[in-house]
Amino acid sequence: MFASANSPSPHAGAGAYQQVGVSTGVAAASPHRLVQMLFDGFDEALAQALGSLRSGAVEQKCRALARATRIVDEGLRSNLDFEGGGTLAADLRDLYNYIGLRLVRANLENDAAGIEECRRLMQPLREAWASIAPQASQAA
Numbered sequence: 001m002f003a004s005a006n007s008p009s010p011h012a013g014a015g016a017y018q019q020v021g022v023s024t025g026v027a028a029a030s031p032h033r034l035v036q037m038l039f040d041g042f043d044e045a046l047a048q049a050l051g052s053l054r055s056g057a058v059e060q061k062c063r064a065l066a067r068a069t070r071i072v073d074e075g076l077r078s079n080l081d082f083e084g085g086g087t088l089a090a091d092l093r094d095l096y097n098y099i100g101l102r103l104v105r106a107n108l109e110n111d112a113a114g115i116e117e118c119r120r121l122m123q124p125l126r127e128a129w130a131s132i133a134p135q136a137s138q139a140a
Helices: 009-030 031-057 060-081 082-109 112-131 134-137
Strands: none
Touching: 031 060, 031 112, 031 134, 060 082, 082 112, 112 134
16 A cells, blocks of 8 residues: 555556546547647646746756647647648648747757747637637537
């Protein structure tokens, strides 16, 4: 029941529980909800990066910015539909490219303003996506 020198810490169980919750949420989520989770994860990662930057926790800042960059690259940009999305998809690709580059630069330069800029740029998309949730549910 208690952690010993050879057993995982009590926090490891909490992390595993959280991971199961995330996995379950992803498995049960609609496509619309999955994108919302990406936007939420991006915002959370940037909030963590800013907090870590301000407290001098360099390793945590780097991990949080790497997570945000992966969300943009592997989650949002890689799933754009250029045939169906036309110029909107192309514009989003350009925005996501800019945000990815800006996050790398902000990480290298410990630039809180750059991180905040990326958060501000993504916020209208996050809010717009959340606002169409009822219509997406009805369409499904």
